[in-house]
Amino acid sequence: MSIESDDGMHTPTCDYCGDELPAEFDFHDAVQAKKDAGWRSVKDDDEWSDYCPDCYAERKGAAADFKDILPGGSR
Numbered sequence: 001m002s003i004e005s006d007d008g009m010h011t012p013t014c015d016y017c018g019d020e021l022p023a024e025f026d027f028h029d030a031v032q033a034k035k036d037a038g039w040r041s042v043k044d045d046d047e048w049s050d051y052c053p054d055c056y057a058e059r060k061g062a063a064a065d066f067k068d069i070l071p072g073g074s075r
Contacts, residue, residue, distance in 0.1 A: 002014070002049070003034070005027070009024070009025065010026070010029075012033060014051055015049040015051065016049075016052075016058075017054070021037055034050065037053075040060075042056070
């Protein structure tokens with residue numbers, strides 16, 4: 001999960017384009033802001049990445065929403 005922490009502020013940051021949401025005082029508020037903005041956390045191999053909605057659509061596309069129900073778990 002990419003929430004950059006600096007001087008007690010926590011800023012959700014897209015792992016692909018670097019776009020940021022406004023900083024929050026509380027880490028859990030930053031996580032909630034990310035969810036409220038439609039960002040997605042995706043596990044690629046052993047690492048978690050956060051994508052803003054535009055980058056998620058570009059990198060993962062609509063098929064990623066159905067990867068668990070497609071034959072063979074296609075990505």
